[in-house]
Structure formats: structure tokens, C-alpha cells
Amino acid sequence: MISPRQTSRPTASRFTRPQLAALFLALATLAAIPILTHPVPPLSDYPNHLARMHVIAVLDRDPDLARFYELDWHIIPNLMMDLVVPWIDRVVDIYTAGQAFTILTFLMIMSGTTVLNRVLFGGWSAWPFIAFPLLYSGAFLLGLMNYLFGIGLALWGLAAWVHWREAWLPLRLVLATAVVGLLYICHLFAVGLYAIGLLGFEIWRLTTSEAPRPWRILDFVLGGLPFLIVPVLLVRSPTWGLATQNEWEPTGKIDGLVTVIQVYSDVVAFGLTAAVAITAGWAARHGLLKLHPSAWIVFAVGAIVYLALPRVLFGSYFADQRLPIALAFMAVAFADLDLHRRWTMRAFCIVLVALLAVRVLEVQVTWRHLTRWTDSFRQSVQMIDRGAKVLVAYADNAQADDVRDLGLSHAACLAMIEKSALVTTAFTVRGKQILQIKPAWRDHADIEDGTPPSESQLVASSLRSVDAVQNYWDDWPSRFDYVYLLYTERGDENPAPAWMTMVYEGARFQLYRVVPTPPG
Template sequence: MDARTAPSAPAAGSKPAAHPVLPARPHHDLPGRVIAAAFLIGLALVAIPIVTHPIPPLSDYVNHLARMHVIAVLPHDADLARFYRVEWAVIPNLMMDLLVPVIDRFTNIYAAGEIYTLMCFALIAGGTMALHRALFGRWSSVQLLAFPLLYNGVFLIGVMNYYFGIGLALCALAAWVALRDKPWPWRYAASTAFVVALFFCHLVAAGIYGIGLLAFELLRLWQGRGRPLAPRLAAFVAAGLPFALVGPLMLASPTWGLSGENYWEPKGKIEGIELIFNVYFDYVAFALTAVVVAAGIWAARHRLLRVHPLLATLLLVAGAVYLAMPRVAFATYMADQRIPVAIAFMVLATISVDLRHRLARRGFLVVLLVMVGVRVAEVQVVWDQLTRWTFDFRRSVGDIKTGSRVLVAYADVNGGEDVRDLGLMHAACLAMIEKSSLVTTAFTVKGKQILRVRQPYAATVDTEDGTPPQLEQLLIAEDEPTVDGARYWDLWPQHFDYVYLLFTERGAPNPDPDRLKLAFEGDRFQLYKVIPPGG
């Protein structure tokens, strides 16, 4: 076990450290320039699927990108201005909204989204390496294993604000560890700035930093047990003071109005852990995991593996929080299942391997490149297949008249459950980007996004982030309102110009020839032009 939290032991006659510091062991690793080069190569490799797929098949991604487009062009687009307005507020879900429209000034919205995604990747991988540097006092090549983990089940959901927050939380904890024994104003100023920035990424992202900070301070509290308890407890409690800002920020946020929308669910806790490794193919996840476990066992048997004591407290704190965390918090789904992926990068930062043998150093580089290559190839192959519908969808959007109103519905009640369907769920939002249209599935939930729908259109879109109507529901509400309560799709032929029917079979018949005219048929979707009453 490596109990150091500083680069070296204190010099003779210096003030004792706040906790025991063990003398450094001899350690061998790749040269710094090689680690830096490997970092750039790893980043270039994981960028391949992103730069070759401007519209990646991620669930929420296109919906978020459409909101970025609206924010950027709203003052200059009369059609979008007719449908939408931006209502800036203190919302813990804003990082992408703040950055991407600015990037869009220098490029197009698709490239801006790609740049933002690669910023997330660089921040997570760099944050993992920085945290290891703060814990062990040196850079290490082992943390380059963060690259094959960047593509994971949480990323496929397209929660882009939270994903940026993972990298920021790693950097925040690295800064706290590095500044822990420095003058306190610097430490608390940095921590406060990170807490505020993380709040605007996502509440769970701020919580990830809180988990890491609590674990680190618990470790210090335990390691300093030979000293007086009162000052140690005071320092322990004071470490959490920057998080006091979250309370006033939440009270000033419309998100507080969603505080009652929470529920806990025991099923899915194991799945949340699986999301760390599993992307599309189970056998790829098993193979990559087996390689890491086998390499770890080999390094441990040869006494080359060293683990920072932070690992134990981190797993205890994170495990307790994960089990207690609700599935939905403040109307945010998968609140608990997002945690394991972020903690995995912190865990990786606590591991050190002595690559004293030349064969071990070369072998590590080979294994790293193979792992990154396999993961990138997995994503690239699947995305090449899935984005065939992307081309079809963009072609179909070309048949939509600018400034139209578009209703999204499902033909299959089980649509979207397969991971390969994720990119189709919000693809209709391309009509917002390409045709300045109103789309019913655009994220416009008060307290979760800053995009609002203007009257009189607000009653004809989903403002609750729910599931689109099934085909049968549309047919029932065609001429009369829903009997058990108003729905935004009631009397839809009067309110919409087009209907996207998702998760269809090729050649599926027109479900309502009196009200719908087929405009385009693609892979797993159909676009219909609405025949208005009396038309």
C-alpha cells in the first residue's frame, strides 16, 4: 500500500505533516515525453468515431444540440423565434448551453458539438492523470487506461452536461489534494470555484466531487488519529464549506420545483456498474475487463502494483451513496446509475504500477493501444451501421417545409429499449436545426432546461420530458380529446404539419390514410405529411 499523499517525506526539522507520509519507493515508468505522446495518441484514437459521425447515435445528444442551435440563432431566425424563447435561469444543467453556442460562432453547430464532446474526453482523461499526480506526486502511464473507458453506457445516453462534469470533478479533487497542505485561502477559493462550476454542469457531478472529497478527508482524519481530535474534526467539517453554496443556488433555481419528483429503485444497481464497461457487445466488455484483471493480478504477484489508501475510503463512501441514491432525483432519470462510471476514473487514479522492466513498459503500451483500438473499432463499426438512418433522417428533414410543426410518435411500444435504437429517439430534433421547426420532443422542461415554447404552441408539445404517444393513442385523439385528461397530441391534425412515426417496420402501411400522406420512409421510421381537416 502506498500511503503517500505528497511527493516525498518532509525534511528533517520541518513541521510535521498533517498525516503520516511514507518514504518514496523507487518507481519506474515511461518517460514523461512518452506519456504525453501516448496521451495525444489516445485522444486522437477516441476522437475517430466523433469526427467521422457529426450526428452520433446517442440518445439525448441531438436534442441537446438542437437547443444549442436555437440559443445561437434565435435572434436571427424568425421561425424559431415564433416557436421558442430562451429563459436564462440558475439551472444545474447549463454547461453545454454556455459553451457550445459560443463555439458555434466560429463553426457550424455539428462541429461545435464534436469539439465539445472531445473537450469532455480530454477533461476526463486529463483529470484522471492529474488526480494520480496529486496523490502520488508523479505522472503515470497507467491512467492512460481512462481512454478505453470514455465510451461507456452512460455516454450512450448523451448526458453531455454531466459528462463534462465528470472531468471537472476529477480536476476539482486533484486541485484539493494538491493544495491540501498549502495556505487555506487558495484551497477554499479553488474548491468554491469548482463547486459552482460543477453545479452548472449537473447536481450529480457536484455530488461526485463531494464523494471524492469526503473520502479523502475521512482518510486524513483516520491517518491523523494520533493528534488532538478537535482541530482534526474542525478541518474535516470545514472541507465541506464550499458545498454550502449549493443550497442558495438550488433555492434560486426553478429546479427546486422538481424536488418532489424522486423515487428509489433497487433494480438496476448492478446494471449501473455494467455501464462502466459495456457499450455494444458483451464479449468486448468481457475481453477488455479480463485483460485488465489479468494484468492487475500479474502486477500484484510480482509486487509491482501499488494502491493509494484513498481507494478503500473511496469505495466505501461511493458504495454507500450509490445504494442510497434514488433512480430519479429532481426529475432526472438514471441519477444513481451515472455514479459508477465517474467513480471508476477516480479508482483508476489511485492505482500505480511499477514498470521497472523494459518488457513490461513495451507490453503496457501494446496492451493500451490494443484496448483503445478495440473499443474504438467497436464503436466505429456499430456507428457506421446505425448512422445509415442518420443519412435517411437528414434526407427526410429536407422534405419538411421550413417553420413547420412536427409531432413525434412511436409505432412500437418497446421502441428505444435496444441500445441500437437510442440515436433514433430524438432524431426528429434535426428539424429544429435544418428547418427551424417546432418539434414536440424538444427538451423544454422548466427547471431542467432554459428553452421555452411560446404561446399558443406550449399546449401542443411535451413539457414534461415524457414518452411520445403510441400510434393507437394518436388515432383515438384524432377527432376528440383524450377522455382521461388533456394530452398535447389531442386533435393533432389541427395543430401539426408533419408526423414522425418511429420504430416502424419497412413497408408498414399508412395507419391513417384520411389524415396522413407518406412523405418519406427510412430505416425504422416514417415521415407523414398531415392532411388538415377539410383539406
């Protein structure tokens, strides 16, 4: 039988374990600089997630939040932050807790990549560290924190499967079932990533094993048993109610691949890609770069799944475009670079540090500029009364598709942290989050994760009488205290001066206090 470690590394490697540990720690510290220096990084969903963590942590002792929100605990596939960050918040403030979870996510991904590479090739190597620059990706800019944490856990799970592959079958299946359960808590898509890696690896074993054919087939089939808990958990959770919310789009597949390496600068993305491609091509030509025998099958399974995935799955957007970054980390783990020569070791370290330094510098410089907007937003939040009801809307000419605008999309949720406010864009979708709006206030918020109303819709709503509220922004002058208008330009006029007064203007937003007195 072929061992998963048949491609073991030369024992003459010049990297000792202490050296590898020191290098990993140094690179992790470098990668974490933007996180450590920006308490509220300009990531799309991140402020919304952070606000939810805060509510979970303090709901039982904050009467204003308790007036609006409640917790509906279920085992849904989106819980990891909800279980971890509120506990960290007991020791530090919520912003520091978010930073700690983000850095923990980085460490999970990189250690998982390194350990999986170790069990596949039979020795520790610095090669997996080449994935450090990929920590900052399009998926990270969207703030998909639970999924990203799940990537790291899935890599650890695959490493455990490969390591225990020849162990007693029941033990291996029990361990894999535990991994699937943990991944389910992280994110449903993380379970899919684990399934892709395990299926590809097991197909390779099925076709190369020297065991009798009936036993090979039986062993292959039994490998799928741990995933049977997923449908059981799904049908018992409110997430099952989102099973019909799926949309498939043929466009955007290329964009999903681009988000693996592109963050803010096209020049940096092209430069990093070219540097890695040239280095990998040169190493392959000289026989220094090789793949694990199962790699091509794993990649083929991943490619098929990526092409088949819908854009929206179980109500979650960008379902397909989340996969490439996970496959990129897996690709690094399934490859190996010969570093037992002193000159290759030095050259690799130079390239590695340079690539990560360029990526960190790109993010740090961009965030320093963008967080002037988020800092301004935090200042505006101080103008809001405690326990207020805050409506979020978009300017009519909003251009919110630039990655530099991502930090504003959910920044209003900071009012939940700072002022215990009800914010209409808070993530409170049944089946996606345990945080829910109390029934008395459910018609004041977007509980379907839709698009905020435009300023024209607000104006139109203010001009007509409403017998029954159909949209949560209907009759807003009598039901909300403040309005955040996002993606504005400096000097934009008040769209409804009879109903609201500006109290703060930022670079890309305006905050208005609602004046409920009828005009005239």
C-alpha cells in the same frame, strides 16, 4: 502528518514527460476517431442537446425559431453545453461544435484522471491512460454530455484539493467553492461526485493525521463549507420545483455497473473486462499494482451512495446508474502501476493500445451501420417545410430498449437545426433547461420530458372532438404539420390514412405530412 504523496513513484521511471505527452495525444486521437467521423453520433439525447445549442446560438436572427422558443436564463445545474457550444458555433457549424465539445469532454476526463493520479502518487505515469477505453460507456450512449463534462471537472477539482491540502485554509476553501460552483453549472450529480471523492479522502486524513484531535475534527468539518452554496443556488433556481420528482428502484444496480464496460458487444465487453482483470491480478500478485491509502474509503463512500441513490432524482432519469462510470475513472486515479522496468513499460503499452483499439473498432463499426439510419433521418428532414410543427410518436409495437435504437429517440430534433421547426420532444423542461416553449405554443410540446404518444393514441385522438387540449397531441390533425413515427418496420401501414400522407420511410421510422381536411 501523513502526506497525500506518501506513495511516491520510483524516480527511475523510463517514461519521460515528453513521452507521456506524446502517448496521451496519440491515444486521445485514436479515441476521437468515431467522434470525428460521425457528425451526428447515434447517442440518445445528443441530437436534442445539439438542437438546443443551435437555437441558443441563432434565436436572435431566426424568426421561425423565435416564433416558438425563448430563453429563460437561470443558474440551473445543467448549463455547461449551453454556455460553451453556442460560442463554438459562431466559428464553425453546429455539428462541428458538438464534435469539439465531445472531444473536449474526453480530454477533460482523461486529463483529470491523469492529474489526480499525479498529485496522489507524486509523479507522472502512463497508468491512468488505461481509462481511455472507458470513455465509451453506457452513460455516453445516453448522451449525458453535461454530466460527462462534469466528471472531468470533478476529477480536476479533487486534484486541486489534494495538491492544495496543506495550503492556507481560506485559500483552499475559496478554490473548492469555485470548483463546486463550476460543477453546479455542469450538473448537480457532478457536485455529488466531487463530494464523494472529497469526503472519502478527508475521512482517511481524519483517521490518519497526527494533528491534535480537535483541529482534525474542525478541519474535517470546514471541508464541507464549499458545498453550502449548492442549496442556496438550488432554492433560487426553477430546478427546486423538481425536488419532489424522485423515484427509488432496487433493480438496475447491477445494470449500472455493467454499463461501465459494456457498449454494443457482449463479447468485447467480456474480453476487455477479462483482459484488465487478468492483467491487474497478475500485477497485484507481483507487487506492481497498488492503491492509494485513501482509496478503500473513497470506494466505500461511493458504494454506499450508489446503493442509496434513487433512479430518478430532481426529475433526472438514471440518476444512480450514472455514478459507476465516474467511480471507475476515480478508481483508476487512486491506483498505481509500477512501470519503471522496461519490460513492464512495453507490456503495458501493448495492452493499453490493444484495449483502446478494440473499443474504438467496436464503436466505429457499429456507428458506421447505425448512422445509415441517422443519415436517412437527415434526408427526411429536408422534406419538412421551414417553420413547421412536428409531432413525434412511437409505433405501437415499438421496441426502443436496444442500445442500437438510441440514436433514433431524439433524431427528430434535427428538424430544429435544419428547418427551424417546433418539435414536440425538444428538451424544454423548466428547471432542467433554459430553452423554453413560448406560452402560445406550450400546449404543442412535451414540457415534462414524458414518453411520446403511441400511434394508437394518435388514432384515438383523431376520432374524437376536443373542447380543451389536455394532452399536447390532442386534436393533432389541426395543430401539427408533420408526424414522425419512430421504431417502425419496413412496410408498416399508415395508421391514420385519412389524416396524414407518408412522405418518407426510413429503416426504423416514417415521416408523414398531416392532411387537416376532415374525412369524407
